[in-house]
Amino acid sequence: METPTCPSCRTDKYLRYLHFQPGYSHVLDLGVTQRNQWQGPETQFYCRKCNYFNGHTVPDGWEPPNETITDQEILAEVGHVYANQGQKTTRQPNGTPMRTYGS
Secondary structure (H helix, E strand, C coil): CCCCCECCCCECCCEEEEEEECCEEEEEECCCCEEEEEECCEEEEEECCCCCEEEEECCCCCCCCCCCCCHHHHHHHHCEEEEECCEEEEECCCCCCEEEEEC
16 A cells, blocks of 8 residues: 555655545445445545556555645646646747647
């Protein structure tokens, strides 16, 4: 079980978290017997730099961090940003108005 990271960018710097489910315990009914079962925390995320998407369980106690870099900072740094999953925004050659591609 690992903390979320983009394997392409090799960092969590550009991640946007879409969903987070804290861990919880529930009763598993096996007919004759019952037992408590722990379901670990889960998250879904995508990378705002390359659009990589994933979701998986994360270590107990992990919570999504606050975004430390804005979409505008990513746009300035790499020339494009996926502000929404699948929707790429790029700078015009003169650096001003932005064009958006995708759905």
